[in-house]
Amino acid sequence: EAQVTQNPRYLITVTGKKLTVTCSQNMNHEYMSWYRQDPGLGLRQIYYSMNVEVTDKGDVPEGYKVSRKEKRNFPLILESPSPNQTSLYFCASSLYAGVRETQYFGPGTRLLVL
């Protein structure tokens, strides 16, 4: 089944403890991105990747890192999480970044930083 998977789905952590949220897609997509969703703010893009080894900042990149060593994986890294990073995170992918490309979202990761 074509899909985007994220792990973990739920995570509770403490301030400053490094964590990684994994994202994997099995559709051979070039373009991948990370979003966070907060009430009243909608979805905001954190980072995106046009293809392997090419990543760039989105609208809210502060406090996050990403890497794209393989086409299928695009992990999101929080080196020193803070409570304001408590949010619902979505990974998404599309074949390319073109105007007609359908973007497929993962199921989401709900993160609570204490």
Place this chain on the structure above:
Amino acid sequence: KNQVEQSPQSLIILEGKNCTLQCNYTVSPFSNLRWYKQDTGRGPVSLTIMTFSENTKSNGRYTATLDADTKQSSLHITASQLSDSASYICVVAGKSTFGDGTTLTVKP
């Protein structure tokens, strides 16, 4: 400032009825407008994608319209079903800007 405003914020309708959701935007430059459906606890799922030259796009019981002159879009849902209960998100690119969504509840 790029903005996408959706209305109403929430809507309750009876099963079988039609409804229309609105999206106004000030995103520039404009590339495309997308409508997504997001079920509670799930990721958004694409419903329609429209470029500048398209003024209507259908996907089953969902019909999206676009007026690029007035920078408005609407999503019309026909003969609503209980499974239509979800949040509907309007996204406008150039630079992808997401609306806050309209929460639709369909009651039996």
